Amino acid sequence: MKTSSDIMAKKMTIIVVDAVIALLLLAVPIVFSDDKAPIPANKAQLNTWFQTHVKPFSERKGTLAPELAAAEATPKVIKVRKDGSGDFKSITDAVKSIPAGNTQRVIVSIGGGRYNEKVRIERTKPFVTFYGDPKAMPTMVFDGTSAKCGTVESATLIVESNYFSAVNIIFLNSAPRPKGKKMGGQATAFRISGDKAAIYGCQMRGFQDTHLDDAGKHLFKDCYIEGTVDFIFGRGQSIYLNTEIHVIPGDNEAYITAHARESTADNSAFVFVHCSVTGSGKTAVLGRAWRPYSRVIFAYSQLSDAINPEGWSHNYHPNYASTLFYGEYKNTGPGADLAKRVPFTKKLTDASAKPFLNLGFIEASKWLLPPHRA
Numbered sequence: 149m150k151t152s153s154d155i156m157a158k159k160m161t162i163i164v165v166d167a168v169i170a171l172l173l174l175a176v177p178i179v180f181s182d183d184k185a186p187i188p189a190n191k192a193q194l195n196t197w198f199q200t201h202v203k204p205f206s207e208r209k210g211t212l213a214p215e216l217a218a219a220e221a222t223p224k225v226i227k228v229r230k231d232g233s234g235d236f237k238s239i240t241d242a243v244k245s246i247p248a249g250n251t252q253r254v255i256v257s258i259g260g261g262r263y264n265e266k267v268r269i270e271r272t273k274p275f276v277t278f279y280g281d282p283k284a285m286p287t288m289v290f291d292g293t294s295a296k297c298g299t300v301e302s303a304t305l306i307v308e309s310n311y312f313s314a315v316n317i318i319f320l321n322s323a324p325r326p327k328g329k330k331m332g333g334q335a336t337a338f339r340i341s342g343d344k345a346a347i348y349g350c351q352m353r354g355f356q357d358t359h360l361d362d363a364g365k366h367l368f369k370d371c372y373i374e375g376t377v378d379f380i381f382g383r384g385q386s387i388y389l390n391t392e393i394h395v396i397p398g399d400n401e402a403y404i405t406a407h408a409r410e411s412t413a414d415n416s417a418f419v420f421v422h423c424s425v426t427g428s429g430k431t432a433v434l435g436r437a438w439r440p441y442s443r444v445i446f447a448y449s450q451l452s453d454a455i456n457p458e459g460w461s462h463n464y465h466p467n468y469a470s471t472l473f474y475g476e477y478k479n480t481g482p483g484a485d486l487a488k489r490v491p492f493t494k495k496l497t498d499a500s501a502k503p504f505l506n507l508g509f510i511e512a513s514k515w516l517l518p519p520h521r522a
Contacts, residue, residue: 201434303321337353341363376398
C-alpha cells in the first residue's frame with residue numbers, strides 16, 4: 149500500500165521530468181519549416197513563403213541531416229576563371245581537385261564565359277555547388293548525342309553525387325535538332341542522378357531529351373528548361389517552382405515530360421507549381437507515359453496555347469490509362485482548358501492536390517537550403 153509520501157514523491161518526479169522535457173524542447177532549434185506548409189496559391193507570395201520556410205544554415209544547424217550539417221560548417225570556395233585569374237581555368241580540373249569521399253561543401257565559383265567541356269561529378273564527391281554570377285552566367289556546353297554515347301551519357305553535366313547544388317548556370321547541349329524519326333539525335337544538357345539536389349536560377353537548353361531528372365529528391369526554382377520531345381524525363385521525385393518550360397516550335401508533335409515511375413510503391417513524380425509553359429501551336433502534351441505509373445502534376449501554372457487540348461498521352465499504351473497519374477489543379481491560360489482532355493486526366497481537388505503542394509513531398513526539412521553564395 150502506497151503512503152502519502154510515496155504519492156507525493158511520484159508527483160514530484162513527474163513534475164521534474166516534465167520540466168526537463170520542456171527545457172530540452174526549448175533548446176532544440178526550430179525546424180526551418182513545417183514541411184506540410186502549403187505552397188501559396190498566390191504566386192506573388194511565393195518568394196516570401198520560400199524565405200520563411202527555407203532558412204539559411206546559420207539557423208538550421210540542429211535540423212539538417214548530420215552529414216550535411218558537418219559539410220556546411222566548413223565551406224570551401226574554389227574559383228574557375230577562363231583568363232587564369234582563378235584557381236583553375238576549366239571546370240573539369242576544378243572537379244578533379246575535389247577528393248573522393250569529400251565531406252565539406254565545395255563551392256565552385258565559375259566566371260562568365262563559355263566552357264566547352266563535358267563534366268561528370270562522381271558519386272564519391274557529394275556536397276558540390278556550381279555557382280555563377282547572375283549578371284554574367286557561365287555556359288557549360290557540349291554536343292553529346294545518343295548516337296555517340298547513349299542518351300543518359302550524352303549530358304553536358306552529369307551529377308551522380310548527393311547534395312549537389314547549382315546557381316545561375318546555363319547547361320547547353322549544342323547538338324543539332326533531330327530531324328524526322330532518325331534515331332540517335334537525343335541530346336541531354338543536364339542529368340541529375342544524385343539525391344537531395346537544389347537548382348536555382350539555371351537554364352537547361354537543347355531539343356530532344358534536354359533535361360534528365362533521373363533519380364532522387366530535387367528542387368528546381370526560378371529555372372528555364374526548353375526542348376521539343378520528352379525534354380524533361382526520368383524518375384525524379386521533384387518540385388519545380390516558378391520555372392519556365394518552353395516548347396520550341398516546329399514539330400508536329402511535342403512532349404514536355406516523360407516520367408518513368410514504375411509502381412504505386414514508387415514515390416517519384418514531377419510536380420510543377422507556379423510554372424509557365426510557353427510556346428504556341430497546340431502541338432505539345434504535358435506528358436506522355438514512359439512507364440506505366442508515370443506521375444506528373446501541374447498546379448497554379450500558366451499554360452499557353454502550345455498545349456494540345458487533349459493534354460496528355462498514354463504513348464500508344466491504352467492499358468496504362470488506369471495506372472497513370474496525370475493531374476491538373478487550378479491552372480490558367482489557353483492551354484489549361486480541361487474540356488477536351490483525355491479521359492485519364494485527373495482533375496485534382498483540394499484534397500487530392502494537397503500531398504504534392506508542400507516541401508514535405510521532397511522531405512525538404514532534412515536537406516534543403518537557400519542558394520549558396522560564392
